[in-house]
Amino acid sequence: MKGPTPDSFRANAEHALQDATLQHALGRAQSGFVAKRAHAIAMVDDFEQLKQRAQAAKSRALANLAPLLEQFEASVVASGGQVHWASTTGELNQQVIDICNGVGAHRIIKGKSMIGEEAGLNAAMEHAGFELVESDLGEYIIQLAQEPPSHIIAPAIHKTRQQVAELFKQFHELGDRGLTQISDLVNEARQVLRSAFLTADVGITGANLLIAENGSICIVTNEGNGDLSASLPAVHIVVASIEKVVATMDDASDILEVLARSATGQHMSAYTSFFNGPKREADAGGPKQFHIVLLDNGRSDLLGGPFESILSCIKCGACLNHCPVYTNVGGHAYGWVYPGPMGSVLTPLLQGLKATTPLPNASTFCGRCEAVCPMGIPLPQMLRTLREQQHDMALDNLPWRAGLGFYSWLSLHPRLFNRFARWIRMGLKITPRWLWPRHRQAVQPQGTTTFLAQWQHRKTKT
Ligand code: SF4
Structure with a gap:
């Protein structure tokens, strides 16, 4: 049977989230690393x-x-x-x-x-x-x-x-x-x-x-x-x-x-x-x-290019321990030997973007990886550059690409945008919870109006 690969990250992550033993082991181990690092640095x-x-x-x-x-x-x-x-x-x-x-x-x-x-x-x-x-x-x-x-x-x-x-x-x-x-x-x-x-x-x-x-x-x-x-x-x-x-x-x-x-x-x-x-x-x-x-x-080949500083990585693991994606799915989900934020950058660079398409997207862009990296490696910026390269190579997900294109067009037409936002809000309000993706909390819109409408109302009042 074929084991996890970088290309099957989404399925690997789904599997990891449902593995109760893995979740128990990850939760116990990661918190220790974070607290010990914080204490050592405070000293x-x-x-x-x-x-x-x-x-x-x-x-x-x-x-x-x-x-x-x-x-x-x-x-x-x-x-x-x-x-x-x-x-x-x-x-x-x-x-x-x-x-x-x-x-x-x-x-x-x-x-x-x-x-x-x-x-x-x-x-x-x-x-x-x-x-x-x-x-x-x-x-x-x-x-x-x-x-x-x-x-x-x-x-x-x-x-x-x-x-x-x-x-x-x-x-x-x-x-x-x-x-x-x-x-x-x-x-x-x-x-x-x-x-x-x-x-x-x-x-x-x-x-x-x-x-x-x-x-x-x-x-x-x-x-x-x-x-x-x-x-x-x-x-x-x-x-x-x-x-x-x-x-x-x-x-x-x-x-x-x-x-x-x-x-x-x-x-x-x-x-x-x-x-x-x-x-x-x-x-x-x-x-x-x-x-x-x-x-x-x-x-x-990385020397002198936008990814040169990933070669400064001293493999301390701090970016893994502070990453909300890694700490939930563990290392095997990344499908190769380098997991977490540093792996999401290094693996595509060493194995090619085509075989590792999901990895640059395995990030919330919260920025904690860069903040804790002792070598100051701009991991989020590198992930962004890899995403741009994926887009240029047409490797990103086609429905996603079409959705972004539509959003970009809509943003240039404010009236339509406002109307669309109202429809989406109404749609979310009536969507039953069981239709939401697994592992996501169903936060339904509150109140009776959209943010944009409230903003407009405030502006006219002041
Ligand atoms: S925190 Fe920085 S130096 Fe440490 S493993 Fe991650 S990228 Fe490498």
């Missing part, structure tokens, strides 16, 4: 200033992306690592498979990576015969459930505690152990993952930032699984997209100042780690090989 004297520094660091990086990437590659090579370039997700998957084959690997441990999700890396690795285990708890849960992530920082946010316990019961040898508390679930996953860390031949991780001046990569987690995936196996492969590069450690630290606060409401994530090249002689541990596979996948 900072001048969060605006921190945001401006982070935005400036990213803008400088995007303005100099090509030379910075070259500098990053030279720094990685100088510290003993290797950089591989991938134009497409297929190339990225093949590069990772080739590296793993080259070292005779069989078992892979993997940290959370949105680029891995974008590329469908897990499926490609499993198809190529590797045994791959996700080490991030949320990713591990959805790997067992064979589902895509539903949030960019909390991939299993749609799952209730009971559903996770059921999954562990199905896939682990629990005996007569019951898993009723969250701590039981975490300990259970920890036991299983411990042996996966110790027996893995290769560790794959994502990267939150790439630092050009010294070839380091930065991984931010709260579980420490990224650190273990990066340092225990003999080979560490990093998969990252090109726009993750920044010039200096100072720039990286400016971005880290806003990342954890916007994402989880922390001053700093529990594990904010920098990795640089393979193990040196004096190091106590670390991988013998250090590879970085850098993905473009259409991003360089």
Whole structure:
């Protein structure tokens, strides 16, 4: 059966709204993120200033992306690592498979990576015969459930505690152990993952930032699984997209100042780690090989255009947590790996407007996404531009287009407009509630006259 796609957003959303378990999980989880972010920001004297520094660091990086990437590659090579370039997700998957084959690997441990999700890396690795285990708890849960992530920082946010316990019961040898508390679930996953860390031949991780001046990569987690995936196996492969590069450690630290606060409401994530090249002689541990596979996948085409600043996105998830659409329908409704407002912009840019027609319209334009975005990305304006492009390409809904045309003509004829408004008002008053679309409250017009008539009456009185 075909799973949800961006093109089936409306049906996916309808389905999500009727899923009582999903609604329960979403309601409980989202409010925590919003309150924690607000508290973390209130604790900072001048969060605006921190945001401006982070935005400036990213803008400088995007303005100099090509030379910075070259500098990053030279720094990685100088510290003993290797950089591989991938134009497409297929190339990225093949590069990772080739590296793993080259070292005779069989078992892979993997940290959370949105680029891995974008590329469908897990499926490609499993198809190529590797045994791959996700080490991030949320990713591990959805790997067992064979589902895509539903949030960019909390991939299993749609799952209730009971559903996770059921999954562990199905896939682990629990005996007569019951898993009723969250701590039981975490300990259970920890036991299983411990042996996966110790027996893995290769560790794959994502990267939150790439630092050009010294070839380091930065991984931010709260579980420490990224650190273990990066340092225990003999080979560490990093998969990252090109726009993750920044010039200096100072720039990286400016971005880290806003990342954890916007994402989880922390001053700093529990594990904010920098990795640089393979193990040196004096190091106590670390991988013998250090590879970085850098993905473009259409991003360089966005440079210099109206959507360039979406490349500033640091995947904090704040726009998702504050979006009235995302918080009601969850991430799977968006049909691909990037949900919420940032996904409604990025997915059409990476997959094309034709295959993602409903996404630019999956917004109320309330503006909260832009207001909470630490990188100041004008998401509503970008959604508006995508809608205009859809209109120019005649991709928008034909009845809607005809309706707007009629409305535009009517607006230019005030007498007819007033008469039409009166008819509509009367029609709404007599429409039975059961004829209203589901999930909308039937607010019927009150009083005996229209707004326009009242306005006219007031004007003549004054
Ligand atoms: S668009 Fe802004 S708020 Fe949304 S994930 Fe990216 S950086 Fe965070």
